[in-house]
Amino acid sequence: MIDRIGRKTVELIEVVGRWGQFVADMGRAIPDVGTWGGLALVQMRRVGVDSLPVALFIAAFTGVVLALQASYTVTGMVPLYFVGTLVGKTMMVELAPVLVGLALAGRVGASMAAELGTMKVTEQVDALETLAYDPQSFLVVPRVLAGTTMFPVIVALAMAVGIVTGWLTSLWLLNMSTTQFVKGLKLFYVFKDTWFGLFKSATFGFTIALVGCVVGLSTRGGAEGVGRSTTRAVVYSAVAILVLDALWAAVLLR
Amino acid sequence: MIQFENLHKAFGDEQVLAGLTLEVHDGETFVIIGYSGTGKTVALKHVVGLLQPDAGDVLVDGRAVSSLDRERLNALRREIGYVFQFAALFDSMTVADNVALGLRRRDLGAEEISDRVAEALALVDLTGSGDRYPAELSGGMRKRVGIARAIAVRPRYILYDEPTTGLDPVTSAVIDRLMVRTREHLGVTAVVVTHDMRSAYTVGDRIAMLYEGRVRQVGTVAEIQASDDPVVRQFIEGRPT
Numbered sequence: 076m077i078d079r080i081g082r083k084t085v086e087l088i089e090v091v092g093r094w095g096q097f098v099a100d101m102g103r104a105i106p107d108v109g110t111w112g113g114l115a116l117v118q119m120r121r122v123g124v125d126s127l128p129v130a131l132f133i134a135a136f137t138g139v140v141l142a143l144q145a146s147y148t149v150t151g152m153v154p155l156y157f158v159g160t161l162v163g164k165t166m167m168v169e170l171a172p173v174l175v176g177l178a179l180a181g182r183v184g185a186s187m188a189a190e191l192g193t194m195k196v197t198e199q200v201d202a203l204e205t206l207a208y209d210p211q212s213f214l215v216v217p218r219v220l221a222g223t224t225m226f227p228v229i230v231a232l233a234m235a236v237g238i239v240t241g242w243l244t245s246l247w248l249l250n251m252s253t254t255q256f257v258k259g260l261k262l263f264y265v266f267k268d269t270w271f272g273l274f275k276s277a278t279f280g281f282t283i284a285l286v287g288c289v290v291g292l293s294t295r296g297g298a299e300g301v302g303r304s305t306t307r308a309v310v311y312s313a314v315a316i317l318v319l320d321a322l323w324a325a326v327l328l329r
Numbered sequence: 330m331i332q333f334e335n336l337h338k339a340f341g342d343e344q345v346l347a348g349l350t351l352e353v354h355d356g357e358t359f360v361i362i363g364y365s366g367t368g369k370t371v372a373l374k375h376v377v378g379l380l381q382p383d384a385g386d387v388l389v390d391g392r393a394v395s396s397l398d399r400e401r402l403n404a405l406r407r408e409i410g411y412v413f414q415f416a417a418l419f420d421s422m423t424v425a426d427n428v429a430l431g432l433r434r435r436d437l438g439a440e441e442i443s444d445r446v447a448e449a450l451a452l453v454d455l456t457g458s459g460d461r462y463p464a465e466l467s468g469g470m471r472k473r474v475g476i477a478r479a480i481a482v483r484p485r486y487i488l489y490d491e492p493t494t495g496l497d498p499v500t501s502a503v504i505d506r507l508m509v510r511t512r513e514h515l516g517v518t519a520v521v522v523t524h525d526m527r528s529a530y531t532v533g534d535r536i537a538m539l540y541e542g543r544v545r546q547v548g549t550v551a552e553i554q555a556s557d558d559p560v561v562r563q564f565i566e567g568r569p570t
Contacts, residue, residue: 193420194419197415197417198413198414198415198417199418199419199420201374201379201413201417202411202413202417202419204377204378204379204406205377205379205406205409205410205411206406206434206478206482207403207404207406207407207431207434208430208434209399209403
């Protein structure tokens with residue numbers, strides 16, 4: 076028993092050490108702008124533009140459901156314009172960042188892990204090194220940078236779309252006026268609602284991309300290994316998003 | 330000159346290299362033969378620092394590879410072309426971009442890069458294939474692109490990892506001819522890892538056989554062909570027992 080606990084502890088320390096080393100190596104590669112500059116733009120398009128349809132689809136329907144649920148919850152207890160308050164606050168602070176984050180953990184994280192995993196098992200990563208490229212500069216920095224910068228952009232648009240569909244639902248299905256919805260939207264709004272959601276989504280983007288890269292580049296064992304890495308990247312990213320979500324709430328919302 | 334000095338490498342409990350000592354002289358094509366899993370590729374990867382030795386080292390022109398910092402290691406890698414067993418081409422890039430990638434790490438203008446890519450593709454008889462993607466190529470063509478990528482940077486050394494594995498006899502002969510032509514045109518020192526004896530006899534100046542992590546015998550092609558070592562004889566004759 077003690078032996079097992081000891082082994083597990085050593086394994087955990089090794090994992091933490093590997094991830095720490097990976098992040099340190101990534102930091103070392105940041106000054107190599109000549110290598111990652113152009114590649115970062117390509118990744119930004121892949122992470123940002125290509126993810127927009129999924130993110131906006133989720134946000135649109137979340138806005139509809141939020142308005143209906145808010146109406147169901149507050150009717151008869153508080154004025155109906157609180158629907159605007161609930162839609163706005165919930166979209167910005169929680170649902171847009173977390174739902175989009177979880178959806179993109181599947182799309183972006185899995186795609187990065189699969190791509191880098193395939194490169195690893197087919198020796199393309201070794202080939203890069205023999206051509207005097209640092210895989211951190213060529214593969215990791217552009218992806219992590221794209222994740223960190225594009226997630227807030229996607230989430231900002233998702234927030235806007237969710238609020239708009241919540242507003243349209245209020246108009247068409249709840250017989251509210253625009254004035255009522257906007258009054259509720261502004262009622263308890265503070266700028267922190269927006270920046271908190273965007274900051275949180277930047278950390279989600281960083282984490283999803285980092286996990287995709289670390290897991291992808293540690294792939295072993297051919298096609299089966301690539302499959303394992305892809306699943307692992309999605310699971311680790313989803314868990315990390317939920318843990319980070321709780322962490323930021325505890326640190327920044329108290 | 331490339332020197333393997335008492336090189337040891339294990340993966341877990343499996344000791345792959347157990348004191349490999351060899352010298353590859355400037356200008357020669359040196360062939361390393363041996364059974365699958367005897368550490369031929371592992372030895373080759375130590376030359377470019379893709380693996381770190383457990384003990385011993387590889388010296389390239391006197392530079393101990395395992396102790397080079399990243400900058401010096403990259404400088405060394407710029408002098409070496411590496412042809413991977415399955416070519417290791419970048420799937421998302423065209424053939425021309427694959428060949429140009431190593432050149433973009435050097436201070437070369439776009440025109441010079443384009444000229445060098447065309448020259449390298451011509452040397453491997455792939456003129457006009459620059460716009461194709463690796464997925465559109467046959468196994469032999471992929472290997473030739475791998476060779477073009479290695480020679481485009483005009484290296485001092487070329488390392489070939491199983492260049493004819495998986496190819497039909499005619500395509501293998503084409504690759505052998507290419508390796509000979511590359512040496513004649515560029516005057517490079519080459520290390521070829523293979524278990525294809527016909528290829529070894531065609532391209533090699535000297536041959537070493539690896540067995541149980543060490544060199545079993547090293548000599549010229551004629552010396553290896555005349556070897557009376559039973560392990561070497563069994564391997565070169567391809568006898569099951």
